[in-house]
Amino acid sequence: MLDASAPLSGRAAELMEIGPLGAGFLSDGLKITDPVSCVQSYAVWGGVPRYWELAEPYGSDLDRAVDQCILDPLGPLHREPDRLLLEELPPAAACRPILDVIGMGAHRLSEIAGRLGKPATSLTRALARLVDLGLVTREQPYGESEKSGKRSLYKIADPLFRCWFRVVAPHRALLAQASPTVRLGLWHEGRPSLFAEAWEELCRQAVARVHEGHSPLARYGPWKSAARYWYGNEPEWDIVAESLDGKQLLLGEVKWTDTAVSEKTLHQAVEELKAKGIPTVMKGKGHEIVHALFVPQTSSKRRHRQDAHIIEAREVMSCLR
Numbered sequence: 001m002l003d004a005s006a007p008l009s010g011r012a013a014e015l016m017e018i019g020p021l022g023a024g025f026l027s028d029g030l031k032i033t034d035p036v037s038c039v040q041s042y043a044v045w046g047g048v049p050r051y052w053e054l055a056e057p058y059g060s061d062l063d064r065a066v067d068q069c070i071l072d073p074l075g076p077l078h079r080e081p082d083r084l085l086l087e088e089l090p091p092a093a094a095c096r097p098i099l100d101v102i103g104m105g106a107h108r109l110s111e112i113a114g115r116l117g118k119p120a121t122s123l124t125r126a127l128a129r130l131v132d133l134g135l136v137t138r139e140q141p142y143g144e145s146e147k148s149g150k151r152s153l154y155k156i157a158d159p160l161f162r163c164w165f166r167v168v169a170p171h172r173a174l175l176a177q178a179s180p181t182v183r184l185g186l187w188h189e190g191r192p193s194l195f196a197e198a199w200e201e202l203c204r205q206a207v208a209r210v211h212e213g214h215s216p217l218a219r220y221g222p223w224k225s226a227a228r229y230w231y232g233n234e235p236e237w238d239i240v241a242e243s244l245d246g247k248q249l250l251l252g253e254v255k256w257t258d259t260a261v262s263e264k265t266l267h268q269a270v271e272e273l274k275a276k277g278i279p280t281v282m283k284g285k286g287h288e289i290v291h292a293l294f295v296p297q298t299s300s301k302r303r304h305r306q307d308a309h310i311i312e313a314r315e316v317m318s319c320l321r
Contacts, residue, residue: 014224017049020046021048021049023038023039023042023317030056031053031059032059032320037062042220043159043197066187070164071187072183080160092133099161099165101115102136103162103166104170107155109154127154134158136154136155136157137156140154141227141230143282144281167186199313202316203238205319206253206316206317206320208241216310223242224241224242224244225241226241227240240279240282247287249278250292251289251290252273252292253273253312256296261298261299262298292308
């Protein structure tokens with residue numbers, strides 16, 4: 001129906017774009033009850049049920065699932081990005097070099113162009129197509145117009161693609177002959193940054209729906225969509241969001257750790273967050289400032305502070321269903 005030369009072209013009454021499932025459903029799909037483990041699994045499988053189906057037999061053993069499904073040259077997802085790019089009409093294989101350099105840490109248009117040895121203007125169409133396909137996301141600082149591209153950052157959107165281009169793509173030759181021990185060594189080297197990136201992404205997604213749950217932020221909501229803020233030499237904020245009524249401004253810091261965060265670390269992080277002040281773009285608007293620290297889990301029994309709210313993984317994941 002979509003091909004212009006097909007007999008039914010133009011006759012479709014409705015087009016439905018089916019996106020990934022919410023991260024909150026991972027606990028059902030993979031039979032995982034621990035919310036921190038759900039975040040770690042999302043960092044690899046994203047919201048694609050087919051990937052969940054392949055990972056489900058391994059239960060909570062994420063390392064083994066990654067090795068058998070992705071790192072092993074005989075694994076069903078070892079060549080997944082190549083296959084998906086070829087399946088597009090027309091094939092998007094020509095965009096592969098762009099994904100390679102973004103996956104290796106080039107996020108600004110000038111950086112991507114420099115690594116590819118091409119003028120930035122020649123990449124605009126290919127990047128726009130990758131964004132349309134949902135493989136790349138164009139991130140802009142909070143408060144900046146979508147039409148402005150001066151400070152845009154391009155990042156791989158799909159968690160499995162992010163994992164593949166971070167761990168598999170740079171080591172294809174080695175993985176072809178490596179033992180499971182070597183393969184897992186490469187995975188262990190790359191997974192901390194993947195977990196942290198996925199956690200930050202999920203925390204921002206949860207803000208717009210946090211008023212539906214039991215989070216301490218619920219009483220201030222509903223909130224508009226959250227975004228990151230950066231500008232020049234100013235401090236950076238992981239989460240900035242305005243309440244729907246325009247009265248509150250949420251300023252949040254996201255931290256990923258594999259272990260429970262102590263009371264001392266919480267206190268230090270909250271003090272650092274408050275010391276940043278307010279983003280320049282939001283100054284003078286009379287907002288009530290709401291500070292929040294997002295951490296996977298804490299060892300502290302005092303989670304409710306007067307100066308900031310502590311949000312854990314269980315609260316974030318409960319909003320994303």
